Amino acid sequence: MYCRLAAGTVPVFLALSTWALAGECPGNPDAIGTGRVIALDPAKHQRLGLQQYRETLPLQDHEVVLTFDDGPLPPYTSKVLDALAAECVKANFFVVGEMARANPALVQRAYREGHTIGTHSEHHRYLTHLSAKAATKEIEDGIASARMALGGAGAVAPFFRFPFLDPPASKEALALKLGLSIWSVDLDANDWYPIASQQVVAFAIRRLQRAKKGMLLLHDTEKRTAIALPALLRELKKRGYRIAHVIPADSEHPATEAIASEWTSADDPPRYPPPEM
Numbered sequence: 176m177y178c179r180l181a182a183g184t185v186p187v188f189l190a191l192s193t194w195a196l197a198g199e200c201p202g203n204p205d206a207i208g209t210g211r212v213i214a215l216d217p218a219k220h221q222r223l224g225l226q227q228y229r230e231t232l233p234l235q236d237h238e239v240v241l242t243f244d245d246g247p248l249p250p251y252t253s254k255v256l257d258a259l260a261a262e263c264v265k266a267n268f269f270v271v272g273e274m275a276r277a278n279p280a281l282v283q284r285a286y287r288e289g290h291t292i293g294t295h296s297e298h299h300r301y302l303t304h305l306s307a308k309a310a311t312k313e314i315e316d317g318i319a320s321a322r323m324a325l326g327g328a329g330a331v332a333p334f335f336r337f338p339f340l341d342p343p344a345s346k347e348a349l350a351l352k353l354g355l356s357i358w359s360v361d362l363d364a365n366d367w368y369p370i371a372s373q374q375v376v377a378f379a380i381r382r383l384q385r386a387k388k389g390m391l392l393l394h395d396t397e398k399r400t401a402i403a404l405p406a407l408l409r410e411l412k413k414r415g416y417r418i419a420h421v422i423p424a425d426s427e428h429p430a431t432e433a434i435a436s437e438w439t440s441a442d443d444p445p446r447y448p449p450p451e452m
Contacts, residue, residue, distance in 0.1 A: 200263035209265045210417030213431045214424040217333045217356030224359025233433035234388040238419045241266040246395040247281035254401035262408045265420035269336040272297035272320030279324035293334030302346045361389030372403035
């Protein structure tokens, strides 16, 4: 199975790189930087994201994980990567297989610059009504395409996000059987709606101010997101937020320790929220 081979692997650069904290970003002493790295064991934390589950990442107050879906797509993924690099921020990308095959250089750049590469299926289609065989193929092909773009199996993290955040229990079981950690989201900036870039920033900040922390959903395929990201990062820094980056745990990076209550919520997961238009 694809991810059983990759579940215990982490890109080599993660063992070698020094994470740029605030004030340590070359050319940008005011950068928000990357505050810390969370090493996740997918076997122990199989379903994450408070929009759908009771478990999420063990974030501290005012910590944010930036996640980007649906890419890569030029020129917007390039602009997103430029904005992250300017602030020495590391993020988690969930790439679509056919997009990775069409734009391998962008996947390679994201990986080379220290971001985690997860997957988001091969064609970004609803898996709900597919047979078990077809749904498994859609998930596996997405992983294989991401690996092909990167030229190696160990580079793809065993992190998977269902297209449209639509994982029926039967399809969840297929992903878990492949050794994947299923990621939903905690917060959404609504950048997939036809809104202005300023609204993307406003939605993200409003929801973070309410929740105080969270895994934020963005899309590197959107012009509005590419435009909004520099302002969003500045606003996060201004309001005292810190960026956390998630990698798979392995022998070089033991799983981040946290008490059970830091991973879970006592509340039932809400329904996926409508845009606040």
